[in-house]
Amino acid sequence: MKIICRTLFDCSLTGVTGHFRSSEIPFVDRAGQSVNNQLDWNHSRNQQRNWETLLQIISLRTQPADLTVPVETDGVWEFEFRSESEGVFEMHGDSDPLAGLRVDCEGIPMMLNLTEQPSLAPTITTNGEDQNIWFIAVNNALESNHG
Numbered sequence: 599m600k601i602i603c604r605t606l607f608d609c610s611l612t613g614v615t616g617h618f619r620s621s622e623i624p625f626v627d628r629a630g631q632s633v634n635n636q637l638d639w640n641h642s643r644n645q646q647r648n649w650e651t652l653l654q655i656i657s658l659r660t661q662p663a664d665l666t667v668p669v670e671t672d673g674v675w676e677f678e679f680r681s682e683s684e685g686v687f688e689m690h691g692d693s694d695p696l697a698g699l700r701v702d703c704e705g706i707p708m709m710l711n712l713t714e715q716p717s718l719a720p721t722i723t724t725n726g727e728d729q730n731i732w733f734i735a736v737n738n739a740l741e742s743n744h745g
Contacts, residue, residue: 608712
């Protein structure tokens with residue numbers, strides 16, 4: 599199953615991991631941002647942390663395949679992946695094929711003060727008026743949005 603994720607959290611894949619090392623400054627991260635000091639490094643690292651958090655949540659139930667790099671358009675980051683098998687995100691008694699993914703995400707803390715909207719809550723919200731992440735299951739070229 600192909601799944602599209604859209605989120606208001608800055609989850610840019612920067613490739614910045616580990617602790618700050620001044621000997622590696624300056625460089626350009628994988629998102630194309632210049633990293634010239636510790637403040638820049640922390641910014642890139644926190645973007646990468648959000649990406650890692652989303653991957654860890656997805657990986658609770660499946661090994662994501664065909665993962666795309668998050669792309670930001672008008673304050674929304676979007677990426678796609680495929681689950682290793684059908685039904686891994688289903689929950690008994692729920693017709694939403696991604697119910698388990700939504701439950702797994704709800705309330706997980708995310709890093710803020712990056713490039714996202716300033717009024718964003720610091721945790722993932724999967725429904726309601728404060729929703730800040732959307733998952734869309736795509737099967738047989740038909741899109742079904744549950745959330």
